[in-house]
Amino acid sequence: MAEWSARARREGRSVGFVPTMGALHEGHLDLIARARKDHAKVVCSIFVNPLQFNNLEDLERYPRQLEQDSKLLDEAGCDALFAPQVETLFADLQPHTYDLGRLDGHWEGPSRPGHFQGVVNVVERLFHFVRPDEAFFGEKDRQQLTLLRHIARQEHWPERIVGCPTVRAVDGLALSSRNARLSPAERQKATVLFKALTVAGAMAFRHTVQEVEEAVRETVANEPGVQLDYFGIADHDTLEPLMDWGDRDLTVALIAAQVGPVRLIDNLTLWR
Numbered sequence: 001m002a003e004w005s006a007r008a009r010r011e012g013r014s015v016g017f018v019p020t021m022g023a024l025h026e027g028h029l030d031l032i033a034r035a036r037k038d039h040a041k042v043v044c045s046i047f048v049n050p051l052q053f054n055n056l057e058d059l060e061r062y063p064r065q066l067e068q069d070s071k072l073l074d075e076a077g078c079d080a081l082f083a084p085q086v087e088t089l090f091a092d093l094q095p096h097t098y099d100l101g102r103l104d105g106h107w108e109g110p111s112r113p114g115h116f117q118g119v120v121n122v123v124e125r126l127f128h129f130v131r132p133d134e135a136f137f138g139e140k141d142r143q144q145l146t147l148l149r150h151i152a153r154q155e156h157w158p159e160r161i162v163g164c165p166t167v168r169a170v171d172g173l174a175l176s177s178r179n180a181r182l183s184p185a186e187r188q189k190a191t192v193l194f195k196a197l198t199v200a201g202a203m204a205f206r207h208t209v210q211e212v213e214e215a216v217r218e219t220v221a222n223e224p225g226v227q228l229d230y231f232g233i234a235d236h237d238t239l240e241p242l243m244d245w246g247d248r249d250l251t252v253a254l255i256a257a258q259v260g261p262v263r264l265i266d267n268l269t270l271w272r
């Protein structure tokens with residue numbers, strides 16, 4: 001794969017890269033479209049990364065549909081698919097403990113110990129094999145995006161990290177491969193995450209952070225069968241939890257909740 005990218009670059013073609021875990025949906029295809037806009041060659045990887053799962057059942061149940069994904073990528077104009085076996089990708093892995101600073105001390109960090117170390121280790125391996133110029137990640141996984149930007153700077157990775165907006169269903173639910181595991185009733189209940197973020201968006205900067213948190217908690221509590229894991233307001237750049245708005249013009253609301261068998265996350269940028 002590295003040789004493929006090197007040849008493209010020798011021919012004056014830049015390489016855009018979209019790492020995924022497969023079960024592709026419009027969110028992934030949007031990243032491919034963005035990569036195609038900016039690069040002559042686009043690579044997508046499909047790799048269900050065991051290092052980033054801290055729940056064995058979630059790993060085993062993660063949807064896998066390589067053949068269908070490969071067709072979707074063809075139709076989307078993706079030039080190459082990198083779908084390595086675990087042994088290939090990790091053959092020369094020297095598991096590294098990255099300094100994540102305070103970035104995994106909140107939100108997904110405490111709920112998923114080791115998750116972000118797993119993410120960074122696998123992205124480093126994927127970059128090692130693919131050698132792209134730029135890699136595209138969704139804002140849907142906001143903390144992952146923030147953390148990868150931080151590590152790329154800290155470790156002097158040559159690859160640029162590009163963030164892309166969250167793609168949603170018409171009812172607001174953020175598209176996710178895990179949504180496929182929701183029953184129709186659970187799928188309906190799951191829209192409460194976006195509803196809650198919309199409530200936060202409407203109240204932001206005009207009410208206190210605590211009032212927003214209270215209103216969101218109430219919104220989620222009114223949807224039986226949905227258990228709120230966390231909701232909070234964070235600094236836009238560092239994702240540090242905020243107790244007040246300060247003089248910020250830009251913050252992020254983050255939410256995670258269990259809906260039936262699936263834990264869902266979402267977030268929304270809030271403007272003053």
Ligand code: AMP
Pocket residue numbers: 019020021022027028030031136137138139140141164165166167168174175176177
């Ligand atoms: P995943 O396959 O879930 O690991 O996601 C692969 C990439 O697609 C990550 O950068 C995600 O943030 C991104 N992604 C997943 N869902 C969405 C979405 N609904 N909108 C935009 N990007 C997404």
